[in-house]
Amino acid sequence: MKILLYFEGQNVIGKSGIGRALSHQKRALASAGIEYTLDPSATDYDILHINTYGLKSYHLARKAKKMGKKVIYHAHSTEEDFRNSFVGSNQLAPLVKKWLVGLYGMADHLITPTPYSKKLLRNYGLKQPIAAISNGIDLKKYYPDEYKEAAFRKHFHLSETQKVVICVGLFFERKGIIDFVEIAKKMPEYTFIWFGAVPMFSIPANIRLIVNKNHPANVLFPGYINGDLIEGAYSGADLFFFPSYEETEGIVVLEALASQQQVLLRNIPVYQGWMQDQQNCYMGNTNQEFEELIRQLVNHRLPNLTLAGFKTAQAKSITEIGQELKTVYQAVLQLPYDHQIYSKVTK
Template identity: 45%
Template sequence: MKVLLYSEGKSLFNKSGVGRALTHQKEALTQAGVEFTTDENEKYDVVHINTIGPGSDKILKKSKKSGIPVIYHTHTTFEDFRNSFVLSNMISPFIKKRLIKLYSQADSLISPSEYTKNLIKSYGIDKNIDVVSNGVDTNKFIKNRELADKFKEEYPLNKPLIICVGLPFRRKGIFDFCEVAKKLPDYQFIWFGAKMASLLPRDVQKLMKNPPENVKFPGYVSNEIILGAYSEAKAFFFPTYEENEGIVVLEALSMKTPVIVRDIPVYEKWLNNNKNAFKGKNIDEFIKIISEIDEDKIKNIVENGRKTAEERDLKIIGEKLKSIYKKVLKNV
């Protein structure tokens, strides 16, 4: 069995969640002993598509015509496309029509969470949908004092550190991140993620050019810097309004960095307030959570968070994907 892992626009998506998901698929399949390729010109037995552009459409049609089963990963939804790039809200209805068309032609679908699975079903798509986390490399994402010290050499700190990782979209809560920072001047806030300035709305660009004094936007940084930041941070603060899972949340959990998320449906069944993470509904609640984080109080919470990450380790994800591929091939 050989799988084509397909994703287009790699220069754009490499620094996004979809790009990270593809990297995780490669690592997971390697661990599971599944042969794969990213070269569409090679022979393959099943295709696993991650994007919804013209290239993906072409691969879908070519594979179906050749009798090769198609699995579509539902990374893109109408809900999470909105409030992202310039004109995203205007384009999103067309995106919804397109993803419905593409997802409906697949032999089977994979969603990164039960929440996303239910969204896809609500579009009227009647396909088998398996839920498989995007996963996390729990051997890589562990606290590292040496990398934390290197991080502090590059980003000198004299205040407790609060971090976020992700594309700087309105949807991901960038304005709330900065508003909380304004009201907590005794903390240093850093948001890591590709700036992609030309693709961002003007209000987001303006905020990033003139952030609160205790907020930094370094842009896209190396894995070493990210690991150092997770290791040093007092908390990982991810105030996103809409998400299909959030690989960065899994990374923070794996690192035993206290995780603070917005209380939204995607986290209902696997992140539990004061058990393995902290949840807030608004700026005042986020401020209270950050202000009250204490090393002694979080010990059990971060240990539970690590267990949650381990349940989604890439080794487990690889076996799940292998099982899905075999099932789809059997049913062709």
């Protein structure tokens, strides 16, 4: 069994959660002993596992079907999580949904990160088998490390006693960036750091203004940072606060859990079944609730849930995901030739 993993637009979205999902897939397949290639011109593969949604992805899927190959589409994106992101995203969202449904409809099998996103796909009318498989997490990479934590503190000139709240995400309204800054304004004694970046021309003017200058001095936007600094930030901060309004999973949440960090989330449907308030994380709904919870958490006035959170991450480790993907691949290879799908994509 050989898999062609395909990811279009690495230079554009490679730093997003989808980009990290591809990295996780490569390691997951390696851990399960599954041979794979990243070469889209290859022909000696059995299954095309495609992660992206551009024209090149579409044409490669058509080519694979013409060759009689099985196609798996990894449904990382939905209309819901496209909204409130880029300039014009809300106006384009219905067209994006139509495009996604067309692409996903070409597949023999779909994979999506959570039961919540699976439910969304079913509501789109998609009939193929759908597996809800986490994007996974590299536990060793995010295990707390004193050296990395010290490097993080030194880089941002933070004292050992300075309380720090972090978030990781693109500069999207959907991610809760406006709330993050508004809450920080009420807590000038704490440092708030938002890691992540996106081309500034692609986001609405109000978000550009917030990032460029309309934020208090205790809010930092250092851009996209990887390696020891971000790994040290995850475990070395006092709290990971992720006020996102919509996700298909949220790889950054898994990263924070693997870092054995306290986690504060907005109570949204995607977390149902794997994140539970006051069990492996804390949840809020309003800025007032978040403000109160942040003060309690960074001052250790609530039970520490990091061990329970780490156990959640363990269940979604790279090796676990590798075995789940292997199961889906084996099932797809046993699927009968689907003349209806073949005819649809070769017209």
